[in-house]
Amino acid sequence: MxxxxxxxxxxxxxxxxxxxxxxxxxxxxxxxxxxxxxxxxxxxxxxxxxxxxxxxxxxxxxxxxxxxxAADPVELWNDWLRPATSRFDAFGALAPSDIDASFVKEARNWSNQFDKSSLVYAYAGHYYSPVQAAWIQALRDTVPASSPEREICLAALVIAASKCAASPGHTAQPFQPTDTALKYLQISWHRDLCADVQAALGQITPLHAQVAGExxxxxxxxxxxxxxxxxxxxxxxxxxxVQYSRFYHVLEAIAAGVTSPVFGVGRYPPLNERPSSRYSxxxxxxxxxxxxxxxxxxxxxxxxxxxxxxxxxxxxxxxxxxxxxxxxxxxxxxxxxxxxxxxxxxxxxxxxxxxxxxxxxxxxxxxxxx
Ligand SMILES: C[S@@+](CC[C@H](N)C(=O)[O-])C[C@H]1O[C@@H](n2cnc3c(N)ncnc32)[C@H](O)[C@@H]1O
CATH class of the missing domain: 3.40.50.150 (Vaccinia Virus protein VP39)
Structure with missing residues (x-):
């Protein structure tokens, strides 16, 4: 970011x-x-x-x-993890022993079974491994309903998803399993998304405004x-x-929890649904x-x-x-x-x-x- x-x-x-x-x-x-x-x-x-x-x-x-x-990161995580785990288990996410080109293909096939508006369909096998994408969806579906827990958990998920995305800096296009880029894809897909969410909770929870704003x-x-x-x-x-939405569409979809059907190598939603700025x-x-x-x-x-x-x-x-x-x-x-x-x-x-x-x-x- x-x-x-x-x-x-x-x-x-x-x-x-x-x-x-x-x-x-x-x-x-x-x-x-x-x-x-x-x-x-x-x-x-x-x-x-x-x-x-x-x-x-x-x-x-x-x-x-x-x-x-301040908020308590451990209590937040434990309360969130319980409902998220049963949601995650229901996905039956593929867990590889080896991440290679054939597993990437398998992961993309696996993601095709899900609803086209889901984050798993849009990103598993592309920006994220099946396990990461299933956790992202499970955690997004179960963010606490009340404030400020909701905002803290959503932000932690966005930060963790940004760290795990298999793409060069921004989410314009994911790494492909080519001879040169496979190693970068492997590094990203091996990241433990839940550990990154917990780390982000640890980063955000002690911070707070002196006077609450909006x-x-x-x-x-x-x-x-x-x-x-x-x-x-x-x-x-x-x-x-270049519009920012070209680079941050994955984080936008995670913040929203759903996406319109995506297309192309970059897995973009339709252009008219991406924020467009006169400044760009x-x-x-x-x-x-x-x-x-x-x-x-x-x-x-x-x-x-x-x-x-x-x-x-x-x-x-x-x-x-x-x-x-x-x-x-x-x-x-x-x-x-x-x-x-x-x-x-x-x-x-x-x-x-x-x-x-x-x-x-x-x-x-x-x-x-x-
Ligand atoms: C240079 S970045 C800001 C970086 C920020 N100061 C930081 O520390 O991360 C510009 C931001 O402006 C947003 N943006 C573009 N056009 C905008 C508009 N018309 N109104 C509000 N935000 C806009 C973009 O989405 C982007 O996040």
């Missing part, structure tokens, strides 16, 4: 520290892996809200920012229309011309950010924006954002070196297209109402 986590210790943490205390609410408009929403909610007595077009992002954010006390699926530009003076918006929009299209990204800035300025909302300082594949760079923002806000700028994900898109001539992470300068813009 792409994340601002590293930058929190490299300039962004200081920028937040300088501004959060003077505001009443912190609003992460493009929360992604929720690293910034978690950071602020945990450290400051400020109500933190988080939004994203993607459901799995709202799940991750909600698991921490909607709670103001996380929702939402479009940043729509949410901005509901903000008010005293709000501090955090803006970390897409910089790629070259012709609409700049108008979208300008519209967002205008809405925030009209409502006397402050903001912190992070963006790479070179032109990105969606056609914008930090200086374009800065020049639009300067007409509406008092702007302070800081430049930091960070590592960011290319989402597998065109990286650089030097490193080739498959490099998933790049080191580059990124700008932090701090905006205050004029």
């Amino acid at each position: 792409g994340s601002k986590r590293a930058m929190l210790g490299n300039g962004l943490g200081e920028a937040l520290n300088g501004m959060v205390g003077r505001h009443k609410r912190f609003i992460d408009l493009f929360t992604g892996s929720a690293s910034v929403a978690w950071h602020v909610a945990e450290r400051y007595r400020i109500e933190t809200w988080a939004f994203d077009l993607q459901r799995y992002s709202a799940v991750l954010a909600g698991a921490v920012i909607q709670r103001d006390s 996380a929702h699926v939402g479009d940043a530009n729509q949410i901005a229309l509901q903000l008010r003076p005293g709000d501090l918006a955090f803006i970390d929009p897409p910089y790629s011309a 299209q070259k012709t609409t990204s700049l108008p979208a950010i300008k519209e967002l800035l205008a809405s925030l300025a009209q409502r006397d909302v402050s903001a912190i924006i992070t963006f790479p300082d070179h032109e990105c594949s969606n056609g914008i760079d930090a200086s374009m954002i800065k020049s639009a923002a300067s007409k509406l806000f008092k702007v302070k700028t800081q430049s930091v070196t960070s590592v960011f994900s290319t989402l597998g898109g065109p990286a650089s001539k030097k490193h080739g297209p498959r490099l998933a992470r790049l080191s580059a300068d990124e700008m932090i813009l701090c905006l205050e109402p004029k």
Whole structure:
């Protein structure tokens, strides 16, 4: 998952520290892996809200920012495991002694017996082994019904599923059992999904907000229309011309618990069911950010924006954002070196297209109402 986590210790943490205390609410408009929403909610007595077009992002954010006390990971796991185990057993998942091309074929045949809307049909034999996919479905079907247990367990499942996915970084396409990729598929399929879920519960449960906030699926530009003076918006929009939903569709389906019938090697749901962002299209990204800035300025909302300082594949760079923002806000700028994900898109001539992470300068813009 792409994340601002590293930058929190490299300039962004200081920028937040300088501004959060003077505001009443912190609003992460493009929360992604929720690293910034978690950071602020945990450290400051400020109500933190988080939004994203993607459901799995709202799940991750909600698991921490909607709670103001710690939870017990062992009790959570034991209560969840009981119903999940009988559900898992009912799948009769194939467990191999050897993971080779013929087992991958067998796994795909096995998954075909299940309902086309199920996660087992969609992903067993592709992103996950039959055992992993059966656990994902069993655990998803039995997540606790009440809050905050529900949000914590869902987030732990998303984190574990992200770790186990047999794909290069993001879930754009699974590894195939070829001479070169089989070893990567084997490493992923050998992972113990339940151990990863327990580890994620151990990571999430001690974290909590100082003041409980909320996380929702939402479009940043729509949410901005509901903000008010005293709000501090955090803006970390897409910089790629490839839609995020191309890379996170598996986590989206796990967050939802079901999927529409999938197709192609990538096991995608139909295009019209995947969230689509104006920020990930070259012709609409700049108008979208300008519209967002205008809405925030009209409502006397402050903001912190992070963006790479070179032109990105969606056609914008930090200086374009800065020049639009300067007409509406008092702007302070800081430049930091960070590592960011290319989402597998065109990286650089030097490193080739498959490099998933790049080191580059990124700008932090701090905006205050004029
Ligand atoms: C660069 S990532 C954010 C990363 C995040 N700050 C983190 O630390 O993980 C951009 C995010 O914006 C989301 N997104 C794209 N367009 C959006 C929109 N119009 N409204 C809300 N979220 C959007 C994407 O789904 C993606 O999760």
